[in-house]
Amino acid sequence: MNPSLDAEIRPQVSTMNTSTSSKQLGSQRFSKFSSWNSLTHALARLIHIARLFQMKPANRTSCCKGWHHCQAAISVNELSQSKRTIIHAVQEETYSQEYDCLRKEESLPKDSPLKALDPFIDADGLLRVGGRIRKAELLQEEKTLLSFLESTT
Structure with a gap:
């Protein structure tokens, strides 16, 4: 069969590229949440999923694979890390000049x-x-x- 005659084969291939303008989390995203608890829990779930992608497949539990809606309880470590991440994002945004000076020991x-x-x-x-x-x-x-x-x- 000749591929040039097949209607399902497209002669042109399109690719997409995504880039971010900032490596910071940005506190503007936090305004989408109605409360501190909903924000910290949502971020803790993202941390949970991100950790799964960093783990070797042999170390993952059977119920937690890839993107999923996890029914397991949020761990204390994930909740603590989400709180630290939120606070760090706000501090970095609010006191960026102070962060720069402290990092440079100025x-x-x-x-x-x-x-x-x-x-x-x-x-x-x-x-x-x-x-x-x-x-x-x-x-x-x-x-x-x-x-x-x-x-x-």
């Missing part, structure tokens, strides 16, 4: 609202405030709780 601009707070970037990439609590010999979670308690009193 002093913050004089007009920065964070300058007096002795900010630093923690192991998760989040902006934290320094001061005397920063120098305490405590776990980061304990320092965060103490900072929160001090700010509410």
